[in-house]
Amino acid sequence: MASRYEPGTVEDAMRARWDASGLFTPSGDGSKPTYTIMIPPPNVTGVLHMGHALNGTLQDIVARHRRMSGFDTLWVPGTDHAGIATQAVVEKKIYAERKLTREDMGREAFLSEIWDWKEEHGNTILDQFKRLGASCDWSRTAFTLDPNMSHAVRVAFVRLWEQGLVYRGARLVNWDCVLQTAVSDDEIEYVTKAGRLWELKYPVEGEDGRFLVVATTRPETMLGDTGVAVHPEDPRYADLVGKTLRLPLMDRSIPVVADDTVDREYGTGAVKVTPGHDPADYERGARHKLPIVNILEKDGTLSEEAGRFAGMPREEARKAVVKAMEELGLVGEVKDIEHNVSVSDRSKSVIEPLVSEQWFVKMEPLAKPAIAAVKDGTLTFKPKRWERVYLDWLENVRDWCISRQLWWGHRIPVWYDEDGTPHASTTDVEIGSAHPKTGKPIVRQDPDVLDTWASSWLWPMATLGWPDDTADLQRYYPTQFLSTASEIIYLWVARMVMAGYAFMDDREGGERCPFSTCYIHATVLDAQGRRMSKSAGNGIDPLDMIQQYGADAVRFSLVMLTKEGQDTKLAPEKFEMGRNFVNKLWNASRFVLVKAGRLPAFDASAVETLEDRWILSRLRSTIETVDGHYERYEFNDAANALYRFVWNDFCDWYVEACKPRLEGEGADSVAPAVLGRVLADILAMLHPLTPFVTEAVWERLRAVSETALPEVLAGAPFPTTDGLPHDADAEAALDAGRLVVSSVRKLRQQNDVAESKPAKVTVVVLDGSRGPALARAEALVRRLANLEAFTAGADPSRPAGAAVDLAGESPAAFEVLLDLEGLVDKEAQKADLQRALGKVEKQLSGVEGKLGNESFVSRAPEDIVARERARRDELAAEKERIEGLLAALG
């Protein structure tokens, strides 16, 4: 074994071993309970980023832990076809290579190009999850455009259709002029931009020379104005309500209406109403029955409705409109302002609200059971605060615009006859066949596709075979654990819950809910606390980190850095922590495997020595603690507990204590057996966190262990506490021993005495209750502190010329005297005692202050007061002791 752990030489081999074992495909063993996780399908165009790496790690920890805990565990991987993103990538590529647009190629040819691209590049991100160690059932890898998914999507659509929940409507949608599609509210970002606020003057009809002044940041939209609104209680405009204005440039009459949504303070207090191009105006227009004028084409140029401005791109039109108004002398004040502009998530172009025909799903009836699921505890979020976010969205849910003007996706399963009467069908309808209702020939299918989320909301069901009642669906639905990012709580999590309740309607109540725990993981930020993003270029590539530090180090570090979904700042060097720990484990294992030789079977009844009983007692409580943390998804706590146990207990003390028992005259057969047992349990407990190194060490452990160990650690049972002692006395003894050993080491350094030189030590036991514990630890102390003489007692004879240290602070449990026959470094001794004195005095004054407070003594619980009194006495004694020692130094 190399003295350094080399992940590069191990990871591929371990992955191959897991693949060959078939362990990640659940057995279907009906005697076992099931445990199911669905991966949040990353975009098929995606590459692994830190968020994926963290989320993949967390899911893998759960999957591996549950698998080892006896669950028939299924973790389904897959990817999302990601309509807009994927189409854009391929469109761009084709244009760059061949100067062809999708219209040039035609629908069929273009889609076939995307499929080709998907076949070639679509597995990238899943391969990256494999490198991370994800124990998914790769044989069940799913894709949201798979044939069975398409079938599921159509069945779901038609069901909603039949329930009257799908409707087509002329609605104001968020239009992306670059991608030429409607995008949902959830696909919009708001950015603050510099802009201008223009005042425009509209002449009042019938009152020559009188104008109503409106303010706008988008002057070109005036071409679509169909009214002006003022506040009903605004005295400035009271007499104008009901009158009409002459809309300049368009030369049409528009009414002045009173609407209490108008903010009297903003601008002039009069707002132009453009129902075709502003959401608030759309509402106002509807209230006052104002017509809708659509002045924009889908490509962002102005339409015929814009009169002489028709055909201009929107930016150009803005300038032209302002110029034309200026020429008429109808522009008032112009101010530079900062305002929020909506921008498309995908193309980053400014969103233009415009009226268009789209398909919508009524959400309210679907939201109800999803709200109830959280309220009645069927579904819990972790951390719990995200429940509020989920509920707020669902309680104010808006209808879902599900049509997208794209080609890549599930085509909307709606066909029209020659009159445009729609018909929804789960199977293809032949052009020319008769419409089932009207009998007229079907002439075309709806050209649009469904929003990507309209397939991924079926993910937990459809990947298991829904709408067919498959064995998988029966056995593995509902799932237990969904881990995802906070930003898709609405987009995805809430919709999956709605779909579960809407479509798994042959199940009862909570059995419909697609998962019982929704874990929202931390957001990984850069070292400055900014979100990592491709565009900011501040991302840390997980694959680089895996390359540099190893997959286990990346996993372990991420878990150590992220407590319970609390966002974390990350820098590359943070992975050193994980790497160092993995290396420490590797070397401790190396010690056991190389030094101990054959490892006899562990026999609890043969264990007698202090250190053996102690480490087994600690092992016992560590197993309990860690198992509980994994169970409750407290990953960071599990990692911390293991870190401490492995490094601070096992390596620092147990291995050191064992050394003389492995070779030469002190050799016994119990120590190797205990080492073997503890190491095996450490590997198994750590396996969910660091699967590669533990699997690699396991292989070597099996080779030298006389205990029958399962061939593959990933399939081994999680450790139990069976046969392990709970020994509080042993733990107390070891703690006492540790204190004294550390004290001796400190005195050696202070007085420049080499560790290798046997020393004489006398311990004055100050805390009588700890005397027996120290007595029990004597052999251990002699060995680890390298002592040739050791005396301990309540009042032993003190050697003259000894260096002294108080072990266990405030109050000290032991006074440790290192016999130096007068060669004490008095200055160092003095400085050390002074420091100790300072501390004690500070604490003593604190305690005395408390006890001097009459209300504390009379009102605090008796036991607390008694404790403080005892502490005061102890501290006073300690103070006196230190002063005595200082006086003796002169």
Place this chain on the structure above:
RNA sequence: GGGCGCAUAGCUCAGUUGGCUAGAGCACCAGCUCGACAAGCUGGGGGUCGAAGGUUCGAGUCCUUCUGCGCCCA
């Protein structure tokens, strides 16, 4: 505009229900080439817990306000 999160050692973070001495890793200082590990070992120094009020015998922890940073939603 609404909501949420964070502020504790130089840095990154823990700190359960208020109660003995506020912890860890990194960094820092000093000493260790003793056969698992220098990605290590041993010892050490370092914090009036963002600010101001309040509740309480007692506040890092509970309440209010404020400041700074970040995120989500409109």
